[in-house]
Amino acid sequence: MQIYFAPMEGITGFVCRNAYEACFPGSIRKYFAPFITASSRKALSNKEIRDLSPENNTGIHLVPQLLANDVDAFVQTAERICAYGYDEINLNLGCPSKTVVTKKKGAGLLAYPKLLEEFLDGIYTYGEKNGICISIKTRIGMYEPEEWDRLLALYEKFPVSELIVHPRLQTEYYEGKPHTECFERALSKSCCPVIYNGDLFDKNALTQFAADFPQQETVMIGRGFLMHPGFSDRQMLWRFHDAVYAGYCEQMQGDTNVLFKMKELLSYLQVGIRENCVREDEAGGLSGETDQVDRQIAKQLKEIRKCKTKREYERAIRMLRQF
Ligand SMILES: Cc1cc2nc3c(=O)[nH]c(=O)nc-3n(C[C@H](O)[C@H](O)[C@H](O)COP(=O)(O)O)c2cc1C
Structure with a gap:
């Protein structure tokens, strides 16, 4: 199975990607960068340039992503991005956030089929002329799963290089079970490669998915790799944590900024940290000790959320590692 790393705004920037690649070299076929909002006027920001620049992404296959409806x-933003040597742009048709959706962008554009068609027509004409592949990361609709067939039929009209499907509606955000039957319909109807994305949180989920879809070549994983880095063990989890921390300390000024990033990462990593400490009793059930350790971990995580300096953070993390 080939694995793509999902874009996560505010989290999977170049520091996180490089840390992941250092810990699990070669395991990710493509990393997708968090979205850049397209603009005909504004140049790329320094932050966006740093995230995309090849020297910050060595040895990584990075796909930049655009949020746009115009x-x-x-085209203007794709041109600026492709000047850094990229030849694939991913279009974000999945972002469910209210501020994005009300601007008819991200998943919000899915509710306007005519606007979407005209937009796709324009950008694919540009892509074909300029040798730029355009892949799409999409939800299955805004309100109803019934919207999906119409969307699939629309995508079929264009040379979509890859279709990454997060089979949820905009209104579902990240809640409830993914509509895997919609993903199956995409597999049977779509001519381009279809990639599954959603809720593959650990090795078991991936194994189950591979058993359910034995033909599927590629999946995209986001939160799962932040909860259980590399779907590996406790040692690798901490190695990843340390690599991200070292990266932020090098790249960011001020303890507050570094700690803000680390606390966000820990909100995912804590899932793996807690699972790793599960102790079994003699009968193979969960021991009372597990409950106690879990409570101690929860308490220590609370302490970490209160840390204000790197020194406090480092000390609190050292204690957390002992469980
Ligand atoms: C905090 C956060 C930020 C995200 N940012 C982006 C983004 O910039 N672009 C995008 O296409 N998807 C974004 N997503 C969605 C993820 O890429 C992915 O589709 C989603 O998390 C489902 O996959 P998962 O269950 O493997 O995490 C974001 C999700 C989260 C939770």
């Missing part, structure tokens, strides 16, 4: 803005 052909001119898409």
Whole structure:
């Protein structure tokens, strides 16, 4: 199975990607960068340039992503991005956030089929002319799973290089079970490669998915790799944590900024940290000790959330590691 690393705004920037690659070299076929909002006027920000620049992404296959609903803005921004040597742009048709959706962008654009078609027509004309592949990361609709067939039929009209499907509606955000039957319909109807994305949180989930879809070549994983880095063990979890921390300390000024990033990462890592400490009793059930350790971990995580300096953080993390 080939694995893509999902884009997560605010989390999977180049520091996180490089740390992941250092810990699990070669395990990710493509990393997707968090979205850049397309603009016909504005140049890329320094932060965006740093995230995309090849020297910050050595040995990594990175795909930049755009949030857009306007052909001119898409083209102008794609041009600026491709100047750094990229030849694939991913279009974000999945972002469920209210501020994005009300602007008819991300998953919000899915509710406007005519606007979406005109937009896709314009950007694929540009892509074909300029040798730029355009892949799509999409939800299955805004309100109803019934929207999906119409969307699939629309995507079929364009040379979509890859279709990454997060089979949820905009209104579902990240809740409830993914509509895997919609993903199956994409597999049977779509001519382009279809990639599954959603809720593959650990090795078991991936194994189950591979058993359910034995033909599937590629999946995209996001939160799962932040909860259980590399779907590996406790030692690798901490190695990843340390690599991210070292990266932020090198790249960011001020303890507050570094700690803000680390606390966000820990909100995912804590899942793996807690699972790793599960102790079994003699009968193979969960021991009372597990409950106690879990409570201690929860308490220590609370302490970490209160840390204000790197020194406090480092000390609190050292204690957390002992469980
Ligand atoms: C905090 C956060 C930020 C995200 N940022 C982006 C983004 O910039 N672009 C995008 O296409 N998807 C974004 N997503 C969605 C993820 O890429 C992915 O589709 C989603 O988390 C489901 O996959 P998972 O269950 O493997 O995590 C974000 C999700 C989260 C939770």
